[in-house]
Amino acid sequence: MDNQHYVGSEHVASSGLMTRVFAWMFAGLALTAIISFFVLADGGMITYFEQNMMVFYGLLIGELILVFFLAARVHKMSVATASFFFFFYAALNGFTLSPLLSIYNVGSIGVVFAITAGMFGSMALYGYVTKRDLSKLGSILFMALIGLIIASIANIFMNSGVLYWVISYVGVLIFCGLTAFDVQKIKRMEAISMDEDNHAKAAIMGALALYLDFINMFIFLLRIFGNRD
Structure with a gap:
């Protein structure tokens, strides 16, 4: 029997997975934006992070742990x-993005978001839509990402302007x-038949991957095109 045609049973077709993924992703981005807006509007949290950088870095490390834990x-x-x-991750990211956003003017943030x-x-x-198999590209990009993370950590101590711009464009x-x-x-x-629970979890993990792609692309573009106050 074709598992994709079970009605109200254990398995469902995954044809709506992409729509579900983007719905979760947009919901996560919206929550991040709302949290960032309120943190920036208050200002007290920004001052707290500036005075307690170890707390800020602790939250960043916590974000990384949370992503790996969820995956x-x-x-x-x-x-x-x-x-x-x-x-929870999307909300936490709203807090950790706020100090970066506070450096740039609102109009600049809006333009970079549109870009x-x-x-x-x-x-x-x-x-x-591409017919090209991007599997090998994914492996290369993952290794490049590891190198980017190492370079970013190194530049915290080196404080190299040249490396800063290289990291931004490569990012x-x-x-x-x-x-x-x-x-x-x-x-x-979407071609895989799975039960409702696994369908929902696949949508959440797909949304997390695309959320991270969007947020990191935004951060690097903001470093390149953003106008500081």
């Missing part, structure tokens, strides 16, 4: 728990490529 344990979680951790949306949308569309290229790769991977998952 490793999502299949053993309930959908409700996975949803909680996804939105990011355009680039992200273009690369997502490419990943969805944009990496996350443009990862966007196309992740969308193609999600598209291929």
